[in-house]
Each structure stands twice: as structure tokens, then as C-alpha cells.
Amino acid sequence: MSNAAWAIDIDRDDVSKTEVVTAETAIGPGEILVHVDSYAMTANNVTYAVFGKPAGLFGNEQGYWDFFAERGVPGRLPVWGFATVLVSDVEGVAPGDRYYGYYPMASHAVLMPGHIGGGSFVDVTPRRTTLPPIYNQYQRVEAIPDYKPEHHDYWPVFRPLFLTGWLIADQFEDEGDYGVEQLLIASASSKTAIGLAHAMKQRSERPRTIGLTSKANAAGLADLGIYDQVVAYDDIATLDASVPSALVDMAGSGDVTRTVHNQFADALKYSMIVGKSHWDAAPEMGELAGPVREGFFAPGRSQKRIADWGARGFGERIAAAWLGFMEVAPSIATIDTRNGSDGALAAYHEVLSGAADPKTGIIVTP
Incomplete structure (x- = not known):
């Protein structure tokens, strides 16, 4: 189907079951048809799949499947990327x-632009209006102030994940780092974790960052110089359990969570769960020592900071942080491009299985 309009359907009950199908290209009044030029496939997308069904993240009975599919049909996985408008009679979108x-x-998408102006629009498809606004905004490339052509492929690979990491770092600073001296970051080779560590590193006074990762990734991750220390999961017991610490868990692995909580116990002052890249790992069993884990939801934190600083102030801070990160991003990950529906399907299963190389950023060009 590489020469036709295609989409990938995912079983809502078993995210490993997929099928390439024909994509919808017919549009109705007020809608536009776009061709998806490129998008990234990362562990973040696995989190979207795992939380596709309503999970309380959005404060209503919706989940990530509701962005691009009606109830009762297979899910369509949300991805971040670039698209070109093919058909439009909507004023302001050409x-x-x-x-x-x-x-x-998918190779194509049907959107319904609203609130058009300033080089952007909001998708006002009815099922999306009660979903977090940050996911419904589309920016015209030429109007993005911190977009640079040489960074093009790194936008979908890193931008949403860097933003999440930056927002976590912002929350820690806003909360006085919860009184800790070190920050343990699980699944430290993930791009969100790297964004968090980079943001923390920009502060003159901060907790030490300790990246927790697999033994296979430890040496390469340490060489990047993003973390103050890198420790393999098997070596967590070597850490001083009396040091006031916090855990930020990007992985959702019960074994890692249980190990850190039980080792540090009362010295663990704060524990945050961000994603579930280890989607098939067993959840933690029984009562955990230390604090109750708290979830982090980037859209909620974004909305708080937009209220605090205004949209312009928020955007300026993100732009400055992003351009600083882009000075090092190419040394962290190289771009690995996949093509067509076959390449898209293979990339999804590669990331879902945990086999993707963390030193690459996968870009799919439909």
C-alpha cells in the first residue's frame, strides 16, 4: 500500500496487533486534507498506546485513541510531525x-481548523474539543520563531519529549527540588529523560542527576555527559541509600520502582511516574516503602505555566531552552529514516518491543 493513502489500525485491547488499512481522504465542510510528510516514532508513542483508553489523565472519559478515531473502531496512534495541506477551502489555511x-x-489526515490566525490553527473536530489543548494546536512552519531548517528532523523526535523533560525540571525547581540532593531518573536513555537531565544541568544550584539504565546502555549514556552519574539497574544497590533523593520514572517498570523505593525508603522524598515505555513489564506488587508515587501530566503543567507567564512568556522560555538543547541534540541521537507503510509498521513494532536503538531518532516518511 506504499503508493496509496494508508493508515495503521491498532487493536485497543492488544497494542501489538496492527493492520495497514486505507486512509480516509474525503473531507466535509470546514475540513482540510493534509499529507503527513514525516513523523517521529519514539517510546513516547508507546505511552500514548498504553493510555489509549480512558485512564483519568484528561480528567474525563477520554484517552489518546479519541484524537483520531471514534469509539468502537480500532485505534489510530497519535504521532508528532509535519504535514502539507493538500485540499482546503478554509480561509487562512491554504x-x-x-x-x-x-x-x-498514517499518510494522510483530515482536520477541522478553527481559531485560525498568527500562523496557527486549532483542530476543532468535535471529539477533540474536550481533549488537552496543547495537542490540538498546529503551527505553520514558517511562523515558528525557533524553527530552523537544519533542525527539521529533530523537531518531531525531540521537541515534545524535550518539552516534557523541561517541564519536569521546572516543577522541581518550583518546588525547591522537594528538598533532595540527588535525582534518580529511570529509563535514562529515553529522550524525555535526556531532556530533563539537560534542563537540570543548566541550573547553577541543583540536585545531582543519576541516570538509571540497562547495563548495555550505561557506558554510552555516561559518555554523553548529560548526567552527573549513570548507574545500571543491576547496580542500584551500590548507591548510598541515606542521601535524600527523588525518583522520576520514565519506564513504568515495577522491578525498578520497587528496588528504588525499598532501598531508599524514608530517604526517598518524592517519586514521580511519567510514562510507561516498559509497557509489558509487570507492575510493582504490594506496598512500597517511601512516598506515594505521583503522576506527571505535561499538558497540565504547560497550562499552569501559560497562566503564570502568559502564552508569549511561556513560548519565549521554551524557545530559548530548545535552541540551547539543539546545540547538543545531534551528538545525542542520529536520524534513522524509514519509508512508507511497511517502514512505519516495522518502526512501531521495533519501538514497542524495546528493540529501538536509543542513540537514534526514528523518522517515518509516509
């Missing part, structure tokens, strides 16, 4: 315009 934003894992 054929040929390119937009960065949230798309389905």
Missing part, C-alpha cells in the same frame, strides 16, 4: 502550507 503538530500514524 494548499501548500506546512504545519507542525499532532497527526495519526
